[in-house]
Amino acid sequence: MGLSIKKDDTIIVLAGKEKNKRGRVLSVYPLKEQVLVEKINVIKRHMKPSRKYAQGGIIEKEAPLKVSNVMLICPKCSKPTRIGNTVLQTGKKVRVCKKCREVMD
Numbered sequence: 001m002g003l004s005i006k007k008d009d010t011i012i013v014l015a016g017k018e019k020n021k022r023g024r025v026l027s028v029y030p031l032k033e034q035v036l037v038e039k040i041n042v043i044k045r046h047m048k049p050s051r052k053y054a055q056g057g058i059i060e061k062e063a064p065l066k067v068s069n070v071m072l073i074c075p076k077c078s079k080p081t082r083i084g085n086t087v088l089q090t091g092k093k094v095r096v097c098k099k100c101r102e103v104m105d
Helices: none
Strands: 010-013 022-029 034-037 042-047 057-062 070-072 083-087 093-097
Antiparallel strands (some): 010 070, 022 034, 042 057, 083 093
16 A cells, blocks of 8 residues: 655645645655645634643644645656656665656655
8 A cells, every 4th residue: 555655745736626736745644545735725623722722713724635636746857747666776666757757766
């Protein structure tokens, strides 16, 4: 159940109300097949005062997106791309951009 998107990758949203927005991945949930993206899919939650939220009230936070609704942006060619896998001569498995064939890791 491996995902090709990792923390700190830059992605573009393909579907939903946040379509065509770009953001940085904050965390990945492989079992749920979801990613949390910075300043994308922001929701409001009514929170009681607690240790974490001393003030309480209405708090805005990011909600996870399905991995199928996002696409990785290649850091080299700056285009949305699919991801391939390649094994280097050293034996290390790395992600590869399908458009420019550059190593991403």
